[in-house]
Amino acid sequence: MAQPGDPRRLYRLVQEGRLRALQEELQAAGGCPGPAGDTLLHCAARHGHRDVLAYLAEAWGMDIEATNRDYKRPLHEAASMGHRDCVRYLLGRGAAVDCLKKADWTPLMMACTRKNLGVIQELVEHGANPLLKNKDGWNSFHIASREGDPLILQYLLTVCPDAWKTESKIRRTPLHTAAMHGHLEAVKVLLKRCQYEPDYGDNCGVTPLMDAIQCGHIDVARLLLDEHGEGHTSTIQTLLSLGADINSKDEKNRSALHLACAGQHLACAKFLLQSGLKDSEDVTGTLAQQLPRRADVLQGSGHSAMT
Structure with missing residues (x-):
C-alpha cells in the first residue's frame, strides 16, 4: 500500500x-x-x-x-x-x-490536434504564432487541416491570412492533407479562401487530387475536379503508374468512371475506358454512362466499351 x-x-x-x-x-x-x-x-x-x-x-x-x-x-x-x-x-x-x-511542437499545434476552437482562441489571443513550424515543417494551420474542422480553419485564416502558404519538408500542403483524409468541408474552405495551384505536387509528384482518389474520397475528388477543371488525364496516368487499382470503388460502389462522367470530363472518361475500366452500377443502380449532362460527352470515347 x-x-x-x-x-x-x-x-x-x-x-x-x-x-x-x-x-x-x-x-x-x-x-x-x-x-x-x-x-x-x-x-x-x-x-x-x-x-x-x-x-x-x-x-x-x-x-x-x-x-x-x-x-x-x-x-x-x-x-x-x-x-x-x-x-x-x-x-x-x-x-x-x-x-x-520534443519535435518542436508548440501548445497551439497541440491544440490544433483537437477540435476545440475555444482553446485555440485562448492561445492566439495571448500571442501564439500560427506560422511556427515543427521539425516536419507543419504549422498549426497544416495540423488543423488534418483534423478538418472548417470553423477552426476559418478562424486561423482570419487571424493569420498567410497561414495557408505553407508546405511540409516533403512539399505537402494543407490541401494535400485535407484531401487525403477526406475532409470535404475543410477542402471547400481551402479552395474558397486560399490560392492553391491545381496540380501542385509533393516531392513524389502526388497532388491533392491523387490523394483523394487513392484514398477513395470520391466527393473530395469531384470537388477538386470541378474547381480545377479538366486536364487531369496525366494525373490518372500517374496514379496508375504508382500502382493504383483502376477498378477501385468508394463506399457507394462508384468507380473513377462515375466521377469523370459526373464531372463531364471527356478526356478522363476516354482514358479510363481505353485503360480497360468497365462501366458498372453504383448502389443506386446508376451506370456512369447515365451521368453526363451532354449527349456528346461519351461520343467517340469508347461508349461501346461501357456496356
Whole structure:
C-alpha cells in the first residue's frame, strides 16, 4: 500500500482531482517529490483540474515551466487535452505561449490536434504564432487541416491570412492533407479562401487530387475536379503508374468512371475506358454512362466499351 508522500499516491490524487486529500498529503510529506518525468503540474493540467493546478503553483511554488522527458510543459498538456480554463490560468501566470516540446511542437499545434476552437482562441489571443513550424515543417494551420474542422480553419485564416502558404519538408500542403483524409468541408474552405495551384505536387509528384482518389474520397475528388477543371488525364496516368487499382470503388460502389462522367470530363472518361475500366452500377443502380449532362460527352470515347 502506498505510504503518505508516496509519489504514486500523490499523482493519483491529482489525477482524480482530490484537492483536500492532496493538501493533507503534501503537508504531511513536507513538500513534493521531484519525479524525473511528469510533475504534478503536468498531471493536473492533463486532467483539467484547475483548482489543483492553482494550489500546486501558488501554495507550493511549483514551476509552471517545468518540462518532462519530452520537453512538454503543463501548457502543452492543457492545450492538447482541450482544457481551456487550465490554459487560461497558466497563461495568466506568465507561461510561455510558444514554448517547444520534443519535435518542436508548440501548445497551439497541440491544440490544433483537437477540435476545440475555444482553446485555440485562448492561445492566439495571448500571442501564439500560427506560422511556427515543427521539425516536419507543419504549422498549426497544416495540423488543423488534418483534423478538418472548417470553423477552426476559418478562424486561423482570419487571424493569420498567410497561414495557408505553407508546405511540409516533403512539399505537402494543407490541401494535400485535407484531401487525403477526406475532409470535404475543410477542402471547400481551402479552395474558397486560399490560392492553391491545381496540380501542385509533393516531392513524389502526388497532388491533392491523387490523394483523394487513392484514398477513395470520391466527393473530395469531384470537388477538386470541378474547381480545377479538366486536364487531369496525366494525373490518372500517374496514379496508375504508382500502382493504383483502376477498378477501385468508394463506399457507394462508384468507380473513377462515375466521377469523370459526373464531372463531364471527356478526356478522363476516354482514358479510363481505353485503360480497360468497365462501366458498372453504383448502389443506386446508376451506370456512369447515365451521368453526363451532354449527349456528346461519351461520343467517340469508347461508349461501346461501357456496356
